[in-house]
Amino acid sequence: MRTTILHKWVLAAFALITLSSLAQAQTMGGGDVKVFDYKNNPAIKTKxxxxxxxxxxxxxxGKHESGETEVRVFRSKDDGVTFQEIKHWTRSSYWxxxxxxxxxxxKDESDIRFWSVELLNDPAGNRSILSVFKRNANLENGNAVRMYEKEFTNTQLYDVSIASNYRSPASNLMGGDPFALAIAYTGFNSADNESFVGYLTSMKAGKSFELHHPIFSQDGKEKIGEVDLSLGSTSYSMAHNQWPIMGVVFEMNKTSGHGADIGFLSNFIDYDSDFRWAAPIKVNTFGEAGSPKIQMMLDSEKDNTLAGKTCHNFMIMYNHYDSDERNWQIRYVYPKPEFRYKEGDTPTMDDLEEAPFATTSSDEFIGDLSYDKSYGHYLVTYANTFEYEGSDVWKLNYCWVPYDLLNDLKKWSVRYVYRDDFNATITPQVDIHPIKRKACWAWGEYHTDKSVIRADTEWSTITSVEEILSQGEGVKLCTSSTDGYMMLKLPMDATWKAFVYDMQGRKVAEVSFEGEAYKLNVQHLPKGTYLLKVASDTRRFVEKFIVE
Structure with missing residues (x-):
């Protein structure tokens, strides 16, 4: 008997080792919310x-194979527990x-403004429209205000990015009155056989705009692709009177395959002609690249430093194909102290530092960057995928770094995993919750027959039983040893969602119900200890139970 038990223990230990990449992967989050489930399988992008x-x-x-395109907007007013669809637009005919x-x-419902920039293309390929709209907090019908519109002839627009410095404009109104908005876009003009990057800016919170078109162009169709934009701050130590800056990164020199170079342009937010660069900096030093992202430090109250030295502060990340390893990796770029904005001067790659960020044996793809002003942190989310027993496993990762330590990868946080699954993930997003001062995420998933939008939050993390059991007061569990069900009794009548997690933080069950009680099926669960989280719009409880 003792030998049998030992043999089983050895097998269990071997299984634990071989499965460790999955079983111990999820280290943050865990309360994934299915925001929307497409009945078919459109290409999707989230923000x-x-x-x-x-x-x-x-x-x-969403873009469907039928040619129909749609945009849905969801909102959570309960810290990510539930999401409600508040707007749905479709386009399938002329535009x-x-x-x-x-x-x-x-700051609140009365003054929240929802800004959108929309690219509309004519299927015939002759015209495109760029529109900027402002809506109230609820996106109610009839409240949309078109703040700007530009029609382009002989043009197909491709990609667009919008940014603001709302959370930290310069105190002297140099950064906008009361804040600035900016938009970068890419496209192709067939009459000129020219691909381009354009820039649109408003120094008056959207009341008026100034167009800079193009800020860069190159001959040929579809030579310029994806684009990303960020606005940043400058401190008095940078000798620019706190004038805020913009940075735009984009795919350029695209080939017929997946390869491209990454271009970088920067200026003050109003795109001052005296400081305009002669050409973009090609920030990828070798190999094929794509999907660039940029985030600038945005805090006019803090000094611009890097490694303790006076220095502009921003970060660029992009996907890089390593031809030797035959996989996709993530590389990142940040400024040296020599990087400066000078009249008539164009910086070069000698003024920037480029280094590997994620270079494992699996494929890594950058998702999104953000900035947390409260802690002075850059936030990063990215996906990586690897093969496990003949199937692809996708993980979504999250990490952060204090802005002054951006250059030292040893000073970055742990690279947490908030999602691991066999379904391919797309466009993972990260932003900071200003009240909780923690991160939240959203992403899309491709299944064999559908596409799914999901969201999660850092504050739903299950870190330890002892830490969260005190929150469980108010939910009572009544179990039966015969029928495999457990009765949940809640202190109030409400619409509830219940989630069951194993001790590795993986979600193993999820149900929704109304009322004060629910009979939860646990007969499919293996023996072990589990955590139960039950949440409504206003209450949240957590309990531990054991399946024997």
Missing amino acids: MTVADNGWIYLMAH FFQDFDIIVTG
């Missing part, structure tokens, strides 16, 4: 942004949604 009052807005842009991006500004 998440959080208002000052903690309301989470999530945009999903279609080529791309769509959003931000929100405002």
Whole structure:
């Protein structure tokens, strides 16, 4: 008997080792919320942004094989426990949604403004429209205000990005009155056989705009692709009177395959002609690259430093194909102290530092960057995928770093995993919850027959039984040893969601119900200890139970 037990223990230990990449993967989050389930399988893109009052807005842009395009907007008013769809637009005939991006500004429901930039293309390929809209917190019908519109002829627009410095404009109104908005976009002009990057800016919170078109162009169709934009701050130590800056990164020199170079342009937010660069900096030093992201330090109250030295502060990340390892890796770029904004001067790659960020044997893809002003942290989310027993496993990772330590990878946080699954993930997003001062995420998933939008939050993390059991007061569990069910009794009548997690933080069951009680099926669960989280719009309880 003792030998048998030992043999079983050895087998169990071997199984634990071989499965450790999955079983111990999820180290943050765990209360995944299914926001929306498409009945078919469109290509999807997500964008998440959080208002000052903690309301989470999530945009999903879908492109169907039929040619129909749609945009849905969801909102959570309960810290990510539930999401409600508050707007749905479709385009399938004369114009279609080529791309769509959003931000929100405002402190409460009365002054929250939902900003969207929308690219519409004519299927014939002759015309495109760029529109900027402002809507109230609830996106109610009839409240949309078109703040700007530009029609382009002989043009197909491709990609767009919107940014603001709402959370930290310069105190002397140099950064906008009361804040600035900016938009970067890419496209192709068939009459000129020219691909381009354009820039649109408002120094008056959207009341008026100034167009800079193009800020860069190159001959050929579809030579310029994805684009990302960020606005940043400068401290007095940088000798620019706190003038805020912009940075835009984009795919350029695209080939017929997946390869491209990454271009970088920067200036003051109003795109001062005296400081305009002669050409973009190609920040990828070798190999094929794509999907660039940029985040600038945005805190006009803090000094611009890096490693304790006076220095502009921003971060660029992009996907890089390693031809030797035959996989995709993530590399990142940050400024040296020599990087400066000077009249008539164009910086070079000698003024920037480029280094590997994620270079494991699996494929890594950058998702999103954000900035947390309260802690002075950069936030990063990315996906990586590897093969496990003949199937691809996808993980979503999250980490952060204090802005002054950006250059030292040893000073970055642990690279937490908030999602691991066999379904391919797309466009993971990260933003900071200004009240909780913690991160929230959203992403899309491709299944064999559908596409799914999901969200999760850092504060739903299950870290230890002892830490959270005190929250469980108020939910009573009544178990039966015969029928495999457990009765949940709650202190109030409400609409509830219940989640069951194992001790590795993986969600193993999820149900929704109404009332004060529910009979939960646990007969499918293996023996072990589990955590139960039950949440409504206003209450949240956690308990531990054991299946024997």
